[in-house]
Amino acid sequence: MKIASWNVNSIRARIEHVKRFLARQSPDVLLMQELKGEVFPAEIFEPLGYHSAAVTQKTYNGVAILSRTPIEVACTTLPGDAEDSHARFLETRIGGLRIANIYSPNGNPPGSDKFLYKLAWMDRFFIELHHWLADGIPTLIGGDFNVIPEDIDCHKPSSWMKDALFQPEPRQRYRDWLAMGYTDAFRHFHPEERDQFTYWDYFRRAFETNRGIRIDHFLLSPSLVARAQSCVIDREPRTEEKPSDHTPILLDLN
DNA sequence: ATGTCGCCTCATAGGCGA
Numbered sequence: 700m701k702i703a704s705w706n707v708n709s710i711r712a713r714i715e716h717v718k719r720f721l722a723r724q725s726p727d728v729l730l731m732q733e734l735k736g737e738v739f740p741a742e743i744f745e746p747l748g749y750h751s752a753a754v755t756q757k758t759y760n761g762v763a764i765l766s767r768t769p770i771e772v773a774c775t776t777l778p779g780d781a782e783d784s785h786a787r788f789l790e791t792r793i794g795g796l797r798i799a800n801i802y803s804p805n806g807n808p809p810g811s812d813k814f815l816y817k818l819a820w821m822d823r824f825f826i827e828l829h830h831w832l833a834d835g836i837p838t839l840i841g842g843d844f845n846v847i848p849e850d851i852d853c854h855k856p857s858s859w860m861k862d863a864l865f866q867p868e869p870r871q872r873y874r875d876w877l878a879m880g881y882t883d884a885f886r887h888f889h890p891e892e893r894d895q896f897t898y899w900d901y902f903r904r905a906f907e908t909n910r911g912i913r914i915d916h917f918l919l920s921p922s923l924v925a926r927a928q929s930c931v932i933d934r935e936p937r938t939e940e941k942p943s944d945h946t947p948i949l950l951d952l953n
Numbered sequence: 954a955t956g957t958c959g960c961c962t963c964a965t966a967g968g969c970g971a
Contacts, residue, residue: 709959758960902956
């Protein structure tokens with residue numbers, strides 16, 4: 700089972716990119732983030748053999764899942780704050796797995812209300828992860844986590860020191876999730892590998908010079924680790940015309 | 954501070970979020 704995750708930075712602007720990715724990689728499941736629009740074009744993907752489920756809002760955020768097999772939607776909001784209307788969370792069941800798609804808050808600049816929202820969102824997600832461990836359903840979480848886990852996950856730590864994605868508080872929360880028992884799939888297969896990124900700024904020729912960060916992740920519950928065969932970053936979509944600033948990660952599961 | 958995208962509107966330029 701091949702599962703991919705990709706922050707497309709507007710589904711409308713990236714339809715042709717996504718179609719090319721599906722044709723080339725033929726994933727069984729694709730998680731997408733930052734749809735940036737109220738309407739999700741499910742009709743585009745049906746003829747290509749994909750079921751879909753989406754959580755959207757106007758202008759901002761938005762997450763969707765494509766799957767070759769039917770999707771059962773379990774939850775469309777992150778529990779813990781009834782006032783929270785951001786489209787950032789989609790929990791599903793696909794083929795006996797819990798597959799959750801998240802778009803964790805960016806939180807810039809540090810110290811702002813947006814930063815506090817990021818930390819609160821991550822605290823709420825911790826509680827959800829805790830419940831999921833307890834119920835024993837094999838669980839895969841994928842998405843844009845907006846966290847640079849370790850120094851080797853960015854080209855140059857000093858350039859990210861003032862960025863919300865690199866602050867001690869969100870990084871500690873990500874480590875708490877790992878300490879709870881979840882495995883960062885990419886690091887599981889590439890424990891020491893440097894210069895492996897999923898996001899590059901549009902400016903300053905960041906992609907051409909590989910000055911990026913690794914912020915798109917797959918987390919595996921303990922029961923899934925032995926079933927994971929590989930986890931790689933596919934840089935090809937980032938080389939195309941008018942690309943998203945992110946590129947997909949891919950997980951192969953037995 | 955800046956660079957570059959994509960979205961939206963008190964819309965064809967500028968603000969916001971990333």
